[in-house]
Amino acid sequence: MQEFNQEFDHKMKKTLEVVAGDFASVRAGRANAAVLDKIAVDYYGTPTPINQVASISSPDPRSLMIQPWDASLLKAIEKAIQTSELGINPQNDGKVIRLLFPQLTEERRKELTKQVKKYAEGGKVAVRNIRRDAMEKLKAAEKKGDMTEDDRKDCEKELQDMTDKYCKELDEMSAKKEKELMAV
Known part of the structure; x- marks a missing residue:
């Protein structure tokens, strides 16, 4: 029993x-790496969570910085974020991707x-x-x-x-x- x-x-x-x-995963107006948990990037033909192919940091309360370990993944990560339901346009500077979270x-x-x-x-x-x-x-x-x-x-x-x-x-x-x- x-x-x-x-x-x-x-x-x-x-x-x-x-x-x-x-x-x-529901963003509350401030940057939280958990919002990326459900976003998968195509990593050599395998859907892989972003946090397994890049380091994610929060330089300030309203932004996230994604730095892939493999620079060739920048475009794939950017595309995955754009096609997700996150509603934020990523900024790619060639080395890192920045996500700026607007006020809700x-x-x-x-x-x-x-x-x-x-x-x-x-x-x-x-x-x-x-x-x-x-x-x-x-x-x-x-x-x-x-x-x-x-x-x-x-x-x-x-x-x-x-x-x-x-x-x-x-x-x-x-x-x-x-x-x-x-x-x-």
């Missing part, structure tokens, strides 16, 4: 980590807030799906005779508590990110 709940607790924690990564407009802040809510809701759906799968396994175990009805009900209560805890945590993460986005 205990290892059963640990398995699903682990799955719910992984979901939380994925959503946290999604939140980090009120309209863009609201769009990003909606995106954050969508990520949080997706995380909650994933947590609930994990709970549903766990409930099905519990019922199957009871039918097989591996567990009593009382044990199943205890496990279901623990699962529901876990689900509530992770959904609340997702709400808190979402509220924090929204507050960060709406701060001028």
Whole structure:
């Protein structure tokens, strides 16, 4: 019973980590290397994350500097950033690529807030799906005779508590990110 709940607790924690990564990729008006995490560059025929082919630094709060380890990748990195949903035009000076993050407009802040809510809701759906799968396994175990009805009900209560805890945590993460986005 205990290892059963640990398995699903682990799955719910992984979901939380994925959503946290999604939140980090939403730019909040200041430079953050995490916005580049989902952008892959064509590196000798293999899609590779930018942070694996270049060093990324933030010389000031509103800009990122990308310095590829292989100078021939400059054009490919520039193209990958332009075709991404980042919405920033890279500046290539032949040695490094600079990304200048403009101040967010009120309209863009609201769009990003909606995106954050969508990520949080997706995380909650994933947590609930994990709970549903766990409930099905519990019922199957009871039918097989591996567990009593009382044990199943205890496990279901623990699962529901876990689900509530992770959904609340997702709400808190979402509220924090929204507050960060709406701060001028």
